[in-house]
Amino acid sequence: xxxxLIRRLLYSIIVLFxxxxxxxxxxxxxxxxxxxxxxxxxVEVKQRESERLGLNRPMVVQYGDFMGxxxxxxxxxxxxxxxxxxxxxxxxxxxxxxxxxxxxxxSIVAAIGLGVYSAVKxxxxxxxxxxxxxxxxxxxxxFWFGLIAIEFLAVQPKSWFxxxxxxxxxxxxxxxxxxxxxWDYFRHxxxxxxxxxxxxxxxxxxxxxxxxxxxLSADYVRTAKAKGVPRKQVIFKHAFRNALVPxxxxxxxxxxxxxxxxxxTESIFSIPGMGRMFLNALQNGDAPVLAVWVIVxxxxxxxxxxxxxxTYGLLDPRVRLA
Amino acid sequence: xxFESEISPSAGxxxxxxxxxxxVGDFQPGDMATQLEQGLGRENLVGLPEEGxxxxxxxxxxxxxxxxxxxxxxxxxxxLAVASLFVLIIMIVLCFGASWxxxxxxxxxxxxxxxxxxxxxxxxxxxxxxxxxxTETLYAGQISLKIGIAVALLSTLIGxxxxxxxxxxxxxxxxxxxxxTDLFLVVPQLVVLAIAIKRxxxxxxxxxxVLAALFWMYVAxxxxxxxxxxxxxxxxxxxxxxxxxxxxxxxxxxxxNIIGPIMVNATxxxxxxxxxxxxxxxxxxxxxxxxxxxxxxxxxAEGAVGTPKAYLLYFPGLMIFITVLAVNFLGDGLxxxxxPQSHE
Numbered sequence: 001x002x003x004x005l006i007r008r009l010l011y012s013i014i015v016l017f018x019x020x021x022x023x024x025x026x027x028x029x030x031x032x033x034x035x036x037x038x039x040x041x042x043v044e045v046k047q048r049e050s051e052r053l054g055l056n057r058p059m060v061v062q063y064g065d066f067m068g069x070x071x072x073x074x075x076x077x078x079x080x081x082x083x084x085x086x087x088x089x090x091x092x093x094x095x096x097x098x099x100x101x102x103x104x105x106x107s108i109v110a111a112i113g114l115g116v117y118s119a120v121k122x123x124x125x126x127x128x129x130x131x132x133x134x135x136x137x138x139x140x141x142x143f144w145f146g147l148i149a150i151e152f153l154a155v156q157p158k159s160w161f162x163x164x165x166x167x168x169x170x171x172x173x174x175x176x177x178x179x180x181x182x183w184d185y186f187r188h189x190x191x192x193x194x195x196x197x198x199x200x201x202x203x204x205x206x207x208x209x210x211x212x213x214x215x216l217s218a219d220y221v222r223t224a225k226a227k228g229v230p231r232k233q234v235i236f237k238h239a240f241r242n243a244l245v246p247x248x249x250x251x252x253x254x255x256x257x258x259x260x261x262x263x264x265t266e267s268i269f270s271i272p273g274m275g276r277m278f279l280n281a282l283q284n285g286d287a288p289v290l291a292v293w294v295i296v297x298x299x300x301x302x303x304x305x306x307x308x309x310x311t312y313g314l315l316d317p318r319v320r321l322a
Numbered sequence: 323x324x325f326e327s328e329i330s331p332s333a334g335x336x337x338x339x340x341x342x343x344x345x346v347g348d349f350q351p352g353d354m355a356t357q358l359e360q361g362l363g364r365e366n367l368v369g370l371p372e373e374g375x376x377x378x379x380x381x382x383x384x385x386x387x388x389x390x391x392x393x394x395x396x397x398x399x400x401x402l403a404v405a406s407l408f409v410l411i412i413m414i415v416l417c418f419g420a421s422w423x424x425x426x427x428x429x430x431x432x433x434x435x436x437x438x439x440x441x442x443x444x445x446x447x448x449x450x451x452x453x454x455x456x457t458e459t460l461y462a463g464q465i466s467l468k469i470g471i472a473v474a475l476l477s478t479l480i481g482x483x484x485x486x487x488x489x490x491x492x493x494x495x496x497x498x499x500x501x502x503t504d505l506f507l508v509v510p511q512l513v514v515l516a517i518a519i520k521r522x523x524x525x526x527x528x529x530x531x532v533l534a535a536l537f538w539m540y541v542a543x544x545x546x547x548x549x550x551x552x553x554x555x556x557x558x559x560x561x562x563x564x565x566x567x568x569x570x571x572x573x574x575x576x577x578x579n580i581i582g583p584i585m586v587n588a589t590x591x592x593x594x595x596x597x598x599x600x601x602x603x604x605x606x607x608x609x610x611x612x613x614x615x616x617x618x619x620x621x622x623a624e625g626a627v628g629t630p631k632a633y634l635l636y637f638p639g640l641m642i643f644i645t646v647l648a649v650n651f652l653g654d655g656l657x658x659x660x661x662p663q664s665h666e
Contacts, residue, residue, distance in 0.1 A: 015504060015505065015508060018505060019505060019508055019509055022505075022509075023509070026517055026518075026521070027517065029521065030517055030520050030521040031520075135647060135650060135651070136643075136647070138646075138650065139593070139643055139646040139647035139650060140643055141597050141600050141601065141604075141617075141639065141642050141643070141646075142601070143600075143601055143604045143605075143620070144600075144620060144635075144639035144642065144643070147620070147624065147627050147635050147639075148635065148636075148639065150627050150628065151627055151628065151632050151635065154628075155627065155628035155632075257510065260510035260512075260513060261510055261512070263512050263605065264601060264604070264605070267605065268624075278513060278516075279605070282516055282517070282520065290517070293513075294509060294510075294513060297509075297510050297513070298508045298509050298510070301507075301508050301509075301510070302508060305508075
């Protein structure tokens with residue numbers, strides 16, 4: 001187990017370094033920090049700026065320099081705002097986590113509940129309905145769902161019921177300078193969380209259903225039924241626990257991808273999280289921010305991948321971690 | 323990762339669309355009928371050409387059917403998939419026949435009908451420039467569908483080549499290819515897309531190429547897994563013993579046997595690619611004017627939320643939704659038809 005953990009960890013770190021190199025090289029090749037000097041009449045300004053930023057050195061040396069500082073916690077500063085990148089990431093991460101945490105909790109509860117229900121009541125009306133729901137959820141483009149949700153859950157209800165304000169808000173996380181966890185905050189949170197969870201719930205609940213059906217048809221479940229164990233106990237004690245094992249892997253992998261994956265939700269709902277930070281940096285051609293951003297989000301994906309592998313081995317002793 | 327395929331049922335689904343998750347014991351409308359037949363002792367009828375054949379008159383040779391005939395029979399039994407195929411054909415005819423079908427010429431402005439909600443004259447209404455939304459939606463569909471199909475074909479081709487090579491040669495080739503797919507799976511896709519498109523330009527072709535470069539890994543993994551199992555079969559060994567070269571064994575003996583999973587994945591990739599293209603275009607990194615796609619129309623209509631023009635949001639989104647839904651059903655039907663055991 002320990003050697004598996006160490007090998008896995010080392011492998012992840014190597015991947016992270018390779019990814020960071022490509023991210024760095026791609027960003028450097030795409031965004032030229034000297035472009036803004038193109039109009040300058042001073043012929044030597046480019047030369048000076050290039051020397052100041054160390055751009056005349058080979059890419060590998062530049063990368064080594066960048067990574068050396070990165071590891072020490074010096075993540076450089078934004079080219080457009082001159083703010084420390086670490087501070088920007090921290091701030092954005094706080095906003096993004098406010099979507100991820102409720103989103104993930106909601107998804108887990110809903111997907112497991114719906115999936116188990118569907119499996120236990122296979123071919124019932126409810127199962128058919130949930131199947132239809134999941135196909136719809138998977139086929140809905142997330143950004144379109146967000147816009148339609150704003151239209152029909154916030155804007156239209158206002159005129160339907162003759163309200164002063166929309167029942168749900170769709171800009172930011174708080175009204176004005178508000179802060180804290182209050183009713184206003186929830187009214188801001190519902191739509192973006194819904195937007196990010198619909199597709200996830202649809203996918204996860206399908207998987208939970210399949211996994212549960214798989215377990216329900218296993219020999220030991222039949223044995224339990226045959227020896228007269230009450231149905232509820234068979235479903236929840238024998239089947240359900242084992243059906244959760246593959247779910248953990250899927251969930252961990254998807255959650256890892258969320259840290260860099262909320263670009264659309266954050267963009268539609270104007271939430272200053274990681275996704276918006278990326279879009280802004282891209283629009284401004286902010287190379288230092290982009291490079292760090294890719295490394296941080298890839299790091300989360302790798303971390304959750306690692307977590308998925310480990311928990312799977314721990315939960316299912318039949319899996320040989322080698 | 324060698325251990326991943328061993329321990330994780332959805333090996334490497336990081337950031338991947340959810341469509342290929344439902345392999346095990348999934349629901350299909352045909353299931354009931356199939357189960358009933360099975361309940362009636364299908365196993366005892368093994369010698370029969372196809373389930374459902376009830377003439378057991380002795381002495382009559384059962385009609386021989388090719389694999390493809392069996393496949394079509396199974397596919398036709400999956401009603402939802404057949405219906406989806408029709409929907410897709412209609413969608414393709416509507417979009418690519420737009421110059422004959424659309425009620426107005428492309429980009430024709432009717433300045434007397436500046437943003438008007440749907441009516442008899444303009445089924446989907448008109449946009450800010452007085453263009454007929456229905457006409458524009460059909461023309462935009464050409465780009466969306468073209469990119470979707472191109473990405474699916476291209477990524478399937480790349481993925482099949484990499485997957486087959488990795489699975490057939492194993493060893494360090496396999497290691498190398500799988501490590502590359504790992505790398506591609508770790509980086510958030512949207513980010514790679516956006517940066518690549520900034521770098522290489524935003525032509526429709528480039529968008530398709532970049533999307534294909536990010537979709538091939540899923541096919542590669544599936545193909546590799548399949549090749550790993552098929553390559554151990556006796557007929558492959560026979561081919562090898564009789565001196566067939568590796569390329570010949572792969573293309574003539576192995577690939578024809580795994581065409582099912584490849585086609586299913588290619589179909590599902592169309593759905594993924596259409597959503598990815600529309601998302602990119604929505605964020606402004608996709609198709610650029612004068613080209614329009616569904617995602618790009620939605621991007622232009624984003625400001626219409628909460629205004630009387632909100633109808634501009636409905637139709638391009640509905641087109642994406644209907645197309646993707648139909649493609650997913652079609653993929654499901656193909657999977658069942660290729661692999662009748664998949665739902666037992």
